[in-house]
Amino acid sequence: MAERGAPPGLRANSAYNAGEALTWLGRYDEAIQRFGDSLRICHEAGLRRTAMPLRGLAEAHGLRGQREQSRAAYEEAIGAARATDEPRLLSCVLVGLARLLLDGGDPAIGQARAAADEARRCVPAMYVAPAIAAQGWVALAAGDLAGARERGAEAVTAARAARQVDALADALELAAAAGSDPATAREALLEARHIWERAGARPAADRTLVQLGRLAGAGAEARAAGRSAAARLRALGVRQDLPGASAVPLEIRVLGRFEVLTGGRPVPLRAWRSRQARTLVKVLVARRGRPVARVELCELLWPDDRPDRTAHRLSVLLSVVRAVLDPDKRRPVDHHIRADTAGISLDTAHVRIDVDDLLSDAADGLALQRVGDAGRAREVLAEVDASYRGDAFDDEPYADWATGIREEARAAWLRALRAFADLQRDAGEPDQAAASLARLLAADEFDERAHRALVETLRDAGRHGEARRAFLRWTAAMRAIDAPLPVP
Numbered sequence: 001m002a003e004r005g006a007p008p009g010l011r012a013n014s015a016y017n018a019g020e021a022l023t024w025l026g027r028y029d030e031a032i033q034r035f036g037d038s039l040r041i042c043h044e045a046g047l048r049r050t051a052m053p054l055r056g057l058a059e060a061h062g063l064r065g066q067r068e069q070s071r072a073a074y075e076e077a078i079g080a081a082r083a084t085d086e087p088r089l090l091s092c093v094l095v096g097l098a099r100l101l102l103d104g105g106d107p108a109i110g111q112a113r114a115a116a117d118e119a120r121r122c123v124p125a126m127y128v129a130p131a132i133a134a135q136g137w138v139a140l141a142a143g144d145l146a147g148a149r150e151r152g153a154e155a156v157t158a159a160r161a162a163r164q165v166d167a168l169a170d171a172l173e174l175a176a177a178a179g180s181d182p183a184t185a186r187e188a189l190l191e192a193r194h195i196w197e198r199a200g201a202r203p204a205a206d207r208t209l210v211q212l213g214r215l216a217g218a219g220a221e222a223r224a225a226g227r228s229a230a231a232r233l234r235a236l237g238v239r240q241d242l243p244g245a246s247a248v249p250l251e252i253r254v255l256g257r258f259e260v261l262t263g264g265r266p267v268p269l270r271a272w273r274s275r276q277a278r279t280l281v282k283v284l285v286a287r288r289g290r291p292v293a294r295v296e297l298c299e300l301l302w303p304d305d306r307p308d309r310t311a312h313r314l315s316v317l318l319s320v321v322r323a324v325l326d327p328d329k330r331r332p333v334d335h336h337i338r339a340d341t342a343g344i345s346l347d348t349a350h351v352r353i354d355v356d357d358l359l360s361d362a363a364d365g366l367a368l369q370r371v372g373d374a375g376r377a378r379e380v381l382a383e384v385d386a387s388y389r390g391d392a393f394d395d396e397p398y399a400d401w402a403t404g405i406r407e408e409a410r411a412a413w414l415r416a417l418r419a420f421a422d423l424q425r426d427a428g429e430p431d432q433a434a435a436s437l438a439r440l441l442a443a444d445e446f447d448e449r450a451h452r453a454l455v456e457t458l459r460d461a462g463r464h465g466e467a468r469r470a471f472l473r474w475t476a477a478m479r480a481i482d483a484p485l486p487v488p
Helices: 008-025 028-045 051-063 067-083 087-102 109-122 129-141 145-162 165-178 182-199 202-214 220-236 275-286 294-301 307-325 354-370 374-387 400-426 430-443 448-460 464-480
Strands: 250-253 259-262 337-340 343-346 351-353
Touching: 008 028, 008 051, 008 202, 028 051, 051 067, 051 087, 067 087, 087 109, 087 129, 109 129, 129 145, 129 165, 145 165, 165 182, 165 202, 182 202, 202 220, 220 354, 220 374, 250 354, 259 307, 275 294, 275 307, 275 343, 275 400, 294 307, 294 343, 307 337, 351 354, 354 374, 354 400, 374 400, 400 430, 400 448, 430 448, 448 464
Parallel strands: 250 351
Antiparallel strands: 250 259, 337 343
């Protein structure tokens, strides 16, 4: 209606409002066009309302990863807001600039802190929640977890009091990123996601799904949803990580190649300083959170040395490992590895371990199959198969401490793969089922049930030559272990 002949001021405002709505919806190109229309109208009519469309342009460009365009627009918007003495708008622009400055590989924390502090000073009390949250994100990026948690709780309280649901959702995301308890973080992120989804703000809701999928203890479905959300955000060109967010846990991978990731980045080999440091982490992972006595660890790490000479080495090694797992020293010293009179253990509540995820997902997938939920069972079991990159601790083939968890993980994967193949056959997908069964038999050539299923699948698909060859391999495998031969 405004475009049909309203005064310039109303047309400029309506174009800005449309751009803001389009930004929330993830339609960034259209949003940028609307903000441009609003800015053009202001210039043509001589209106001093350019701060709003400039802020909109800055936000849309920032979401698309166009940092320099975003920063230029924010800085111009700050000047325009100061000139017209609009404290609430100035605070909004300063908050946006602070968040932008925290983005990227080298955050300008000092400048971001100054912007966030000014945003809080200049805004009326009713609208202070976003500024408080911005201060929290700055604290988080600077490694001040206690300060970030305090600001997060304060921002949540302020947003609820003012009934600002968008500010509340942002504050909840901050509380989740700064928190140390995955269960509390999950609760906060679920509430934030509910807010964004009710509003139709799909990209913001997807951002929370990404964070939920990365939490320690996240199940297969949550991780799958997180990957799908990340793909949607990538298609929009949106960055997925929150500035300074610690919702991405420490991640340890032992299936196939041993690898530790902090903040999503692999720890370089030189950071470990010794082979024993890596072995210490491996042993603690293999014990699944159970304490390992110091004497036992010393014997495993230095088998040819006297215990009285290795006790001090273990203490030094523990300090090295803690520094590797928390290089920025953001967490308490015992956040990842605990040491007490019972021994040394890995705190699995604060660490994402791929083998634990696999065991949990395999159990979930098989349970879903048993209750007849074939669709969800297939999704989870497909995730189990995809995540099995090799046997646990492949690089420690002769270590006794690795045998238990290696066999447990392998058995869980084979059970999941067998069930996955059954579901594929039931769904009328013989080619996919045959591929799964062939992969299973490559890992365990004496699995008689898998041999039978492969022959039957190929036969029913009319692939008789392949079925005959599969039958001959089945016969040879059974003959090798003196088992009863299959009947043609």
